[in-house]
Amino acid sequence: MGVCMAEVRSLSAFRKAKHKKQAAGNTLCKSGHHKWREDKTTTFDSKEGRLVTKYVCERCGKSKVKAL
């Protein structure tokens, strides 16, 4: 994916130390397989000027937006 792996690794290690209870199951998240759940609040992306749907990962809390 061309991502700086050293940076990603140190960040996930930091998160693991901070949220030890949530560590179980997060191996999938680390691999990029998040458990996306649609957030009920539909947001408006002011930059793109269109409606987007927000998704939140049930396991790690990561969020992403997807254009409708």
Ligand SMILES: [Zn+2]
């Ligand atoms: Zn996740």
